[in-house]
Amino acid sequence: MPGEDGNHTQEQRDTGDRVRAAVAALPAEQRQLVALVLVEGLAYREAAEVLNIPIGTVMSRVARARAALVGQLAQAGVMPS
16 A cells, blocks of 8 residues: 555564464463454353353453463563563
């Protein structure tokens, strides 16, 4: 596109690649909940119903997934540590 900053576009692609890699490194049950809660926007209760698991399990898995993602992305320089 005319007027687009090539460096900025490449940085955005690199960040997207790092985020995808960080999500892919999560255990399957955490990835599943990241998709349902953080990407699709389901409430914890809705995600629990979809997966037929207790809401407390959803809460703990999402919390562990978020912590892991923050740690991985901070190491990759995507966000402050």
